[in-house]
Amino acid sequence: MNEHLEFNSDAEAQAEKNLFRNRLIFAFLFVLSLFTVLIGRMAYLQWIDFERYHLLAEDNRISVETLSPTRGKIYDRNRLLLADNQPVFTLKLTREKIEDLAEIEQHLAKLLPNFSESQRSKFFDKLRKTSRSKTLLLPYSLSESEAAEFAVQSHKMPGVVLTARLKRTYPFGASGVHAIGYVGRINTKEMSGLDERSYRGTDVIGKLGIERYYEDKLHGEPGIQQVETNARGRVLRKLETIPAVPGKDIQLTLDIKLQQYAESLFTKHKRGSIIAIDPRNGEILTYVSMPTFDPNLFVDGIDQKSYSGLLNNPHKPFINRGINGKYPPGSTIKPFVALGAIEKDYISPTKKIFDPGYFEYKGHRYRDWKRYGHGLVDMSDAIVQSCDTYFYELSLDMGIDAIHDAMAPFGFGAVTGVDIPGESKGILPSQKWKRETKGLPWYRGETIISSIGQGYNLTTPMQLAKATAILANGGKIIQPHLLRGQELASPQQIEIKDIKNWERVIKAMRDVMHGAKGTARRHGAGLPFEVAGKTGTAQVFSLNEADYEAENLDKSLHDHALFIGFAPVKNPKIAVAVIVENGGSGSGTAAPMAVNVIKEYLKTNP
Amino acid sequence: MKIALTKTDNVYRRNKGFLDILHIDGWLLLGILMLLSASTLLVYSASGGDIDVTYRHILRIGFALALMLIFAQIPPNILYLFTPWLFLAGILMLIAVILFGDVGKGAQRWLDLGPVKFQPSELMKLVLPMTIAWLFAHSNLPPSYRRLAVGALLIAFTAGLIVVQPDLGTSLLIAMSGLFVLFFAGLPWKIIFGAIVATVVSLPIVWHFMHAYQKQRVLTFLDPETDPLGSGYHIIQSKIAIGSGGIEGKGFMGSTQAHLDFLPESTTDFIFSVLAEEFGLIGVILLLTLYVFVIARGLFIASQAQGNFSRLVASSLMMTLFVYVFVNIGMVSGLLPVVGLPLPLMSYGGSALVTLMISFGILMSIHTHKKLLSQ
Numbered sequence: 017m018n019e020h021l022e023f024n025s026d027a028e029a030q031a032e033k034n035l036f037r038n039r040l041i042f043a044f045l046f047v048l049s050l051f052t053v054l055i056g057r058m059a060y061l062q063w064i065d066f067e068r069y070h071l072l073a074e075d076n077r078i079s080v081e082t083l084s085p086t087r088g089k090i091y092d093r094n095r096l097l098l099a100d101n102q103p104v105f106t107l108k109l110t111r112e113k114i115e116d117l118a119e120i121e122q123h124l125a126k127l128l129p130n131f132s133e134s135q136r137s138k139f140f141d142k143l144r145k146t147s148r149s150k151t152l153l154l155p156y157s158l159s160e161s162e163a164a165e166f167a168v169q170s171h172k173m174p175g176v177v178l179t180a181r182l183k184r185t186y187p188f189g190a191s192g193v194h195a196i197g198y199v200g201r202i203n204t205k206e207m208s209g210l211d212e213r214s215y216r217g218t219d220v221i222g223k224l225g226i227e228r229y230y231e232d233k234l235h236g237e238p239g240i241q242q243v244e245t246n247a248r249g250r251v252l253r254k255l256e257t258i259p260a261v262p263g264k265d266i267q268l269t270l271d272i273k274l275q276q277y278a279e280s281l282f283t284k285h286k287r288g289s290i291i292a293i294d295p296r297n298g299e300i301l302t303y304v305s306m307p308t309f310d311p312n313l314f315v316d317g318i319d320q321k322s323y324s325g326l327l328n329n330p331h332k333p334f335i336n337r338g339i340n341g342k343y344p345p346g347s348t349i350k351p352f353v354a355l356g357a358i359e360k361d362y363i364s365p366t367k368k369i370f371d372p373g374y375f376e377y378k379g380h381r382y383r384d385w386k387r388y389g390h391g392l393v394d395m396s397d398a399i400v401q402s403c404d405t406y407f408y409e410l411s412l413d414m415g416i417d418a419i420h421d422a423m424a425p426f427g428f429g430a431v432t433g434v435d436i437p438g439e440s441k442g443i444l445p446s447q448k449w450k451r452e453t454k455g456l457p458w459y460r461g462e463t464i465i466s467s468i469g470q471g472y473n474l475t476t477p478m479q480l481a482k483a484t485a486i487l488a489n490g491g492k493i494i495q496p497h498l499l500r501g502q503e504l505a506s507p508q509q510i511e512i513k514d515i516k517n518w519e520r521v522i523k524a525m526r527d528v529m530h531g532a533k534g535t536a537r538r539h540g541a542g543l544p545f546e547v548a549g550k551t552g553t554a555q556v557f558s559l560n561e562a563d564y565e566a567e568n569l570d571k572s573l574h575d576h577a578l579f580i581g582f583a584p585v586k587n588p589k590i591a592v593a594v595i596v597e598n599g600g601s602g603s604g605t606a607a608p609m610a611v612n613v614i615k616e617y618l619k620t621n622p
Numbered sequence: 623m624k625i626a627l628t629k630t631d632n633v634y635r636r637n638k639g640f641l642d643i644l645h646i647d648g649w650l651l652l653g654i655l656m657l658l659s660a661s662t663l664l665v666y667s668a669s670g671g672d673i674d675v676t677y678r679h680i681l682r683i684g685f686a687l688a689l690m691l692i693f694a695q696i697p698p699n700i701l702y703l704f705t706p707w708l709f710l711a712g713i714l715m716l717i718a719v720i721l722f723g724d725v726g727k728g729a730q731r732w733l734d735l736g737p738v739k740f741q742p743s744e745l746m747k748l749v750l751p752m753t754i755a756w757l758f759a760h761s762n763l764p765p766s767y768r769r770l771a772v773g774a775l776l777i778a779f780t781a782g783l784i785v786v787q788p789d790l791g792t793s794l795l796i797a798m799s800g801l802f803v804l805f806f807a808g809l810p811w812k813i814i815f816g817a818i819v820a821t822v823v824s825l826p827i828v829w830h831f832m833h834a835y836q837k838q839r840v841l842t843f844l845d846p847e848t849d850p851l852g853s854g855y856h857i858i859q860s861k862i863a864i865g866s867g868g869i870e871g872k873g874f875m876g877s878t879q880a881h882l883d884f885l886p887e888s889t890t891d892f893i894f895s896v897l898a899e900e901f902g903l904i905g906v907i908l909l910l911t912l913y914v915f916v917i918a919r920g921l922f923i924a925s926q927a928q929g930n931f932s933r934l935v936a937s938s939l940m941m942t943l944f945v946y947v948f949v950n951i952g953m954v955s956g957l958l959p960v961v962g963l964p965l966p967l968m969s970y971g972g973s974a975l976v977t978l979m980i981s982f983g984i985l986m987s988i989h990t991h992k993k994l995l996s997q
Contacts, residue, residue: 028762032762032763035764035808036806036925036937039805040921043802043806043941047914047941048914050944051910051913051948054952055907055910057952057957058898058907058955059903061864061865061955062864062868062898062906063868063903066865066866066868068865069861069864069865069866070866072865072866073863073866073879145673146670146672
């Protein structure tokens, strides 16, 4: 035979084969004996103990149901309700008990005219294919009159039951949606990352903002209830219960009235952000990202038409501008650069520089915003009048790395750590940054434009607000946050060489608002308190979003308008950063908005 | 020599039918198809007549059968050449899972490769036994102590990478598939018994390092009644379903326990309970007979295989299949702890079926690619 030919020349191979064969026989006997054990076990359960299990099954009326926890509510700083759970009516359909699905579908179509046809047929499709014993909830909330009408007609629809459930609602609607966020149906991807046990019986999860960031606090723990059912699975009696642990209510630092007010300031311009922080503790008072959208649309799943409407809105409401909008900070960074320069002795605060309206370096003219220049300016004048030439010249003495080191402690170029998920960190350029990200050396010309917040610089409104708050509170590195009681116990302190330098910069910022030559003096006049501020107008070199219809606008309106400020100067209670996309000039557009927010806040919080 | 050639020539001609051209083993295919048909009926019943679920199940079966066919075309010597590289790739992927795996249900077992999510430990179920077989195929059997030690180290290393995911159940089963190769390669009996004694002694230490939820599982296994609302609920309900099936069962679609939602995971891990309830002890014995038939055919293929690599791979893959069947049925009938393991060829679900059908493809390849004369 073949095998003999193959191996008989090799006694070792034969021994090998015998060994393997013995092991195979042993393995097969092992398999047989363990399967015998299994059959024995089955015979024990199904034959000897059959009577017992038969009775247990007949009597198997104790079933376990999950009790879903009530989601924690969200309040604003004045205990106004921002996210609530409202009982709503919906219908529960059990396929097993329905005789004619098509008939029920017709009844419902008549009864609920607002329930869209596409959603209805989708739902009934699902019901048709699903397990007979399953009960599905109609993805629609009935109005009270619809519920009453259903009660009258319910005899025509066996297997359809009116039921109440809790639905997340946001009483203030679109206001503050980018901070508060919303909940929506759990999708398959989220489901795979969740602890099955604690999400049994829950069908929504925080998708954005606070709702997502504090999901663990808000969600709670489901309970378990033993119920007695009849032979068809219908609940007769409730037995033992482990109650659900409701999610924790949380209070935010947000002032929703101030938030609404700040949002109402975006009338002429549609896009931008206003963030106000209490510089003493980092509490975020307003978090505006415009335009906004209504979170209530998302709770039960948004319909395709509304969703694509929002998605294709040219103003891009889904962008969370407060933490993801990256803007050139423009002149708003001048106070920080100036402070760094005088603290590290790159320039004396009293040294005057002559500004002819431009700065020349290697044959290239860097223009000041003021055509014929500011004349002789010192550091204070340079901030008050926002003189570019002063900073062009200073920047070459400092170098990009010194500018970077002066600004980094204020949080530029790093995430602020705010409790909203998905924050961007912007760009604070340095030689190292450029080498690592672009693989190129730094050019001195780039330092010049960086000094006025152009070039590679990109900041988020949240970063600007944080930096302004740190400047206002004398260098205390606060942590901006939305959840009450999250302030740092002992925040780090920026190293101060001479407190007089800080006072000089703040005095100059006061003069921006109240001085004779201040860029925003007309908005500072007549206020019952003093404001320190800085305007900024950031040139937008590339408008890649063509659908802004930018070409129809006046050229100057291409610029982003910026403003940072705080008040009162002596004992700051509020620090604000404003960015208005394509808003024109900082002094014309952003400064009055900031002043109004400050005024509104100090009116109720003197 | 001459006679032998004519003889083999005859054998060759006699067998050259349709299945031979496709490199399919008819007996094995018959057993597999019978099990898969039973599986389709059961999934339909256990899901309460859910057409969507049943349809998806059939699609997966089709896909898995196609993969089996593909792997049956790959000659064992090609597989042998690729084995070390597959092992290396598998180890790298396991490390990748630890570093940046997708955390699903508290354990990071998935690797997200763009459109597909991939479970490297599933791949290792095949590749680890192949690798150990590759290692031992370099010399005569039984292997030297040094080789045995290297094999044991590779097994421990692979299992270790899966334990830290953390996935204790899978890691033990994969280690088992490697250990079967050691056994078939002729691991001396004294070492086998020594290892069993050592395992028993070290159990308290393992206990110490278990996660709380794993300890809880073992405790409720020992006395499910202590946690009737939690994990004990599964075992209690499963035993009721099985026991109430009696000898003849309640008939197709007659499982009250699954249909009233008493029985959890009725289409996946607990599908055996549905079978036992609907088809009774008779159905159970028929099913187990089918499994014995498939395993026996697989072990026969191993006994006829040429070369140590083919022998060891075929035999260890079949024993791994046996362990899965035994652990699942033992689990749902309350003999073994609940480990969350599907019943091979029966449960609804994709990746385990794919792996299993690939291993059947390898077996068929081993059986149908034999050389007429080997030196």
